[in-house]
Amino acid sequence: MGMTMSQKILAAHTDKKELKAGELIEADIDLVLGNDITSPVAIREMGKIKADKVYDKDKVVLVMDHFVPNKDIKSAENVKTCREFACSQCIEKFYDVGRMGIEHALIPEQGLCLPGDLIIGADSHTVTYGAMGAFSTGVGSTDMAAAMATGKLWFKVPGAIKINLKGKPGKYVSGKDLILDIIGRIGVDGALYESMEFAGEGVAELSMDDRLAICNMAIEAGGKNGIFPVDEKTLDYAARHLSKKNRGLFGENADIEEIKKGIGSVVGKIYEADEDACYEEVLDIDLSKLRPTVSFPHLPSNTRTIDEAEALKVKIDQVVIGSCTNGRISDMRAAAEVLKGRKVADNVRCIVIPATQEIYLQSLREGLLEIFIEAGAVVSTPTCGPCLGGHMGILADGERCVSTTNRNFVGRMGAKTSEVYLASPYVAATSAVSGFIAGPESVM
Amino acid sequence: MEAKGKTIKYGDNIDTDIIIPARYLNIMDRKELASHCMEDLDADFSKRINPGDIIIAGSNFGCGSSREHAPQVIKDSGISCVIAKSFARIFYRNAINIGLPIIECPEAAKAIEEGDEVEINFDTGDIKDHTKNVCFKSQPFPEFLQKMINAGGLINYINEK
Numbered sequence: 001m002g003m004t005m006s007q008k009i010l011a012a013h014t015d016k017k018e019l020k021a022g023e024l025i026e027a028d029i030d031l032v033l034g035n036d037i038t039s040p041v042a043i044r045e046m047g048k049i050k051a052d053k054v055y056d057k058d059k060v061v062l063v064m065d066h067f068v069p070n071k072d073i074k075s076a077e078n079v080k081t082c083r084e085f086a087c088s089q090c091i092e093k094f095y096d097v098g099r100m101g102i103e104h105a106l107i108p109e110q111g112l113c114l115p116g117d118l119i120i121g122a123d124s125h126t127v128t129y130g131a132m133g134a135f136s137t138g139v140g141s142t143d144m145a146a147a148m149a150t151g152k153l154w155f156k157v158p159g160a161i162k163i164n165l166k167g168k169p170g171k172y173v174s175g176k177d178l179i180l181d182i183i184g185r186i187g188v189d190g191a192l193y194e195s196m197e198f199a200g201e202g203v204a205e206l207s208m209d210d211r212l213a214i215c216n217m218a219i220e221a222g223g224k225n226g227i228f229p230v231d232e233k234t235l236d237y238a239a240r241h242l243s244k245k246n247r248g249l250f251g252e253n254a255d256i257e258e259i260k261k262g263i264g265s266v267v268g269k270i271y272e273a274d275e276d277a278c279y280e281e282v283l284d285i286d287l288s289k290l291r292p293t294v295s296f297p298h299l300p301s302n303t304r305t306i307d308e309a310e311a312l313k314v315k316i317d318q319v320v321i322g323s324c325t326n327g328r329i330s331d332m333r334a335a336a337e338v339l340k341g342r343k344v345a346d347n348v349r350c351i352v353i354p355a356t357q358e359i360y361l362q363s364l365r366e367g368l369l370e371i372f373i374e375a376g377a378v379v380s381t382p383t384c385g386p387c388l389g390g391h392m393g394i395l396a397d398g399e400r401c402v403s404t405t406n407r408n409f410v411g412r413m414g415a416k417t418s419e420v421y422l423a424s425p426y427v428a429a430t431s432a433v434s435g436f437i438a439g440p441e442s443v444m
Numbered sequence: 445m446e447a448k449g450k451t452i453k454y455g456d457n458i459d460t461d462i463i464i465p466a467r468y469l470n471i472m473d474r475k476e477l478a479s480h481c482m483e484d485l486d487a488d489f490s491k492r493i494n495p496g497d498i499i500i501a502g503s504n505f506g507c508g509s510s511r512e513h514a515p516q517v518i519k520d521s522g523i524s525c526v527i528a529k530s531f532a533r534i535f536y537r538n539a540i541n542i543g544l545p546i547i548e549c550p551e552a553a554k555a556i557e558e559g560d561e562v563e564i565n566f567d568t569g570d571i572k573d574h575t576k577n578v579c580f581k582s583q584p585f586p587e588f589l590q591k592m593i594n595a596g597g598l599i600n601y602i603n604e605k
Contacts, residue, residue, distance in 0.1 A: 024588045037469045041512055044472075048599045067470055074470035124510040124534055140512035140538035142598050150602065154588070188457055189504035193533050222504060224533055299457060388466035388509075407508060409461040416484040 002274025004160040005227055006195040009135040009271050013118045021159035021278070029059070031112060032147045033121030035103055035384075036064040040078045041141035042122055043085045046149055054089050055151035058245075061093040061112060062086055063103035066384045068096075071391040101356025101382045104128040104216060104324035108208075109356055111243035115230045116269030120147055125324045125406065127218045130227035131211035133234055133270065137225045158224040160195040161186075162279040165202025167288035172440045174334070175210025176326055176404065176424040179217040180293040182283070184303030192222035194280060197273060202287045203228060208237040209330040216325045217406050220300040230270045235260045238268065292439045294402075295422035298410045306427060306439035314421070318401040319344075319432040320413075321425050322353025322380070323387045326404035329359050331425040336368040338429035338440055339375040345435030350377035351386060351393045377432065389413045395420075402431040445566040447524035447545060449496035453558040454485070456502035460509040460535070464517045477513060478520035495522035498564070500556045502528065506535025515539040515546075525564055527571065527582075529553045540589055543597040547571065552580035566593075 003011065003019060011019045013027040032054075034042055039062055046054075054060050062082050067075035079096070086094035095106060104125050107113050115133035119126065122144035129136035139153070147153045163182065183190070196218045198211075206214070211228045218226030228234070239259040242250075246267045250259050264270040292306035321327075321335045332354055344350040352372045354360040360382065363369050372379050386393030387405040395401055395414030400421065403413065408420035423431070426440040433443060462485045464477065471477045482489035499518065505528040506514055515538045518526065525545040539546045545566060552571045556562060560575040571580040585593060595601040 024586060037466075038510065038512070040472060045599055048603075050603055072470065074472070078470055078472070122510055122512075124508065126510075138510040138534055140510055140515075140534060140541060142512060142541040143537065146541075146598050146602055188507055189530065189532070192504065192530060219534075222507065222532060388461070388469075390466055390469075407459075407461070409459045409508060411465055411484040412461050 001278055002276035004195060004277045005197055005229065005271050005273040006135050006160060006225055007157060009116055009118060010155060010157060012116070012269070019157045021157055023157040024154060025157060026152050026154050027118055029120055029147050029151055029153055030117040031059055031061060031119040032144060033061045033063070033103060033107065033119065033123065033126060034144050035066050035123055036068060036075065036079050036082060037066045038122035038141045038144060040081045042144035042148065043081060045142050045145035049145065049149045051149040054091065054148045057090050057092070060091050060148055061107065062091060063095045063106055064097065064100050065102050065382065066388065067390050068100065068383055069381065099357065101359070102324045102327055102384055105327055105355035105359065108132060108212060109241055109358055111241040111246060114238060114268030115234060115264060116271055120144070120153055124219045125216050127223065127225050128212050128216040128324060130215035130218065130225050131208060132238065133228060133230035135225055135227065138219060156193070158193055158195045159278070159280045160197045161191050162282045163196060163198050164200040164282060164284045165198060165287055166200050167202055167286040168205045169287040169290055172292055172426045173290045174424045174426065175206055175213040177290055177293045178285070178287065179214045180295050180300065180303050180422060181290055183217065183221045183300045184293065185283070186221055188220060188299055188301045189222040191218065193224055196221065196223045196226040198226070198228045204231060205287060207330060208233055209328045212328065213325050217300070220406060229272060230264070235263050238263045292424060292427050294427060294437060295408055297408050297419040297421065300406070300408060300422060309437045310439060310442065314400065314437040316348060316402050316431055316436060317399040318393060318395065319348060319350045319428050320353070320386050320393055320401060320403040320405060321351070321428050322355060323384065323405040324355065325406045326425050327353055327355025327359065329362050331404065332359065332363045332368050334425040335429040336371045338426060338433065338443065339377065340371045342375055342433045342443070344376035344432045348432055348435055350432040351380060352377050353380045353383060355382055357382065386413055402428045402437055404428050447496065447498065447564045449494065449498045449524055449562065451498045451500045451556055451558060451560045451562050452493065453500040453556070454502070457504045457507055458501055459507050460511050460514040463506065463514040464511065469511060469513055474516065474520050478517045481517040481521045490521060493522060496524045497522065498562050499523055499526040500553055501526065502553065503530045505531050507532035510534045512538045512542060515542055515544045519544040527552050527556070540592060541598040543593065545593070547582045549580055549582040552582065
């Protein structure tokens with residue numbers, strides 16, 4: 001019996017040649033990630049392990065992104081705990097205000113994840129890096145502590161759902177619409193304990209930003225990980241975003257084409273699912289048939305097409321464009337395309353959050369920030385803030401928000417009677433100028 | 445190992461934002477944190493439970509965030525076990541890692557009602573509903589996980605190795 005792509009990566013990180021779904025294994029970890037919410041607990045737990053030092057200071061990444069810039073004294077204390085830990089452990093990959101970005105946008109951008117890597121992070125959206133052809137999954141703080149101390153972690157080998165893509169998506173249909181559509185079909189536990197492995201000719205039609213957004217929300221279907229095969233686009237992205245250390249391996253004069261050839265051999269490793277790999281379920285999706293999609297309260301699986309949503313004339317109070325799902329440069333460009341020359345509707349607050357300093361700067365250089373501000377939106381420094389009801393855009397009783405984030409549970413963004421509607425940047429920006437949920441075709 | 449208590453019953457997809465809203469995640473004091481357990485769904489939760497009480501829930505319990513604060517506040521509230529039709533995977537491993545007993549048993553999760561007196565034997569996997577006088581059999585954990593649970597969680601397990 002063949003193995004899935006995920007199983008192959010897991011196997012390569014153990015001393016076993018073959019793995020079967022359901023098997024319990026201990027695997028070597030390439031990267032351990034934590035944020036300002038989960039790391040303080042992990043640091044406390046690591047103190048209980050008989051280990052003074054992290055297993056490899058270059059393989060631990062701490063990103064301060066949830067409640068930063070510090071929203072209150074408690075948050076400041078937590079970040080201080082992380083800062084002091086990073087200093088005492090000589091961890092260089094500590095990203096504080098000024099260097100930080102939303103972790104799942106920052107790590108691919110900084111070249112810290114490569115095809116074939118096994119990555120764990122104390123944040124459920126760690127699944128994002130599957131877009132790079134890595135096995136990447138979210139865990140808790142105690143797992144993070146164990147991985148920091150030992151470089152190893154236990155896993156139950158997942159089975160998989162294969163998602164076969166064909167066709168080309170329409171102009172205003174993004175990776176976000178695809179993943180919302182999938183969650184709507186299979187439900188919030190449709191991929192429970194499973195890998196979501198994407199395949200088919202349609203993969204080539206999806207940009208890296210699309211793939212990152214898709215894998216990011218694999219957890220919203222209960223998935224253990226989401227993963228894309230490595231193709232020309234992955235290699236190009238990896239080559240352009242290589243870390244400084246890995247860049248050094250290619251020599252000073254190496255050009256992008258040379259580096260691309262070395263992804264998979266000099267750095268990273270490329271895995272493919274076996275032809276006879278076993279899948280629990282196969283889902284066929286024609287990208288050309290997808291419509292912009294919106295998840296209504298209070299589950300990501302409660303989806304409607306934009307056509308159904310528009311007909312309901314859902315009046316809104318706030319729009320958030322950003323997060324680890326949709327805070328990347330193509331998301332900023334999509335929002336700006338809609339907001340250019342238009343105004344945010346009366347009684348709507350529109351909050352735009354570029355996910356990293358680099359995306360912020362790029363948006364500035366392309367004139368996108370000017371478009372946002374002229375439209376009446378506000379632009380924030382990178383933070384997870386409003387997505388999880390932390391700060392920078394909390395909702396009052398009964399308020400409604402169209403958000404490019406990833407969860408719309410009860411009370412997720414504020415008061416327990418508030419409502420969150422998940423959508424793409426195109427839909428969120430159009431809703432901001434319309435005052436109710438609307439798709440880009442209604443204004444463009 | 446055994447657990448005995450009255451049950452509190454919830455539905456499907458009880459998410460981590462319901463178990464412990466993110467606005468409290470900067471609280472490091474565990475007692476203070478636990479006082480907010482389930483508050484957006486069940487405002488009186490922390491007042492109405494007694495040590496040893498058992499949560500019964502539907503499918504996908506603990507879905508959403510990876511926050512370990514979720515099983516921790518349930519444990520610190522005095523809940524002795526969660527029985528559900530199914531658990532979200534990160535919640536499942538977090539619960540085992542921190543030593544909160546959880547049992548996946550769709551039959552028990554369906555039949556047991558709020559307020560029933562329930563007794564659980566973790567070694568045999570037997571779940572007894574004394575109120576209804578019925579017994580359910582759950583799958584015991586694989587040996588590897590049982591060892592970790594017996595050690596009291598992942599940290600102790602590593603230290604003992």
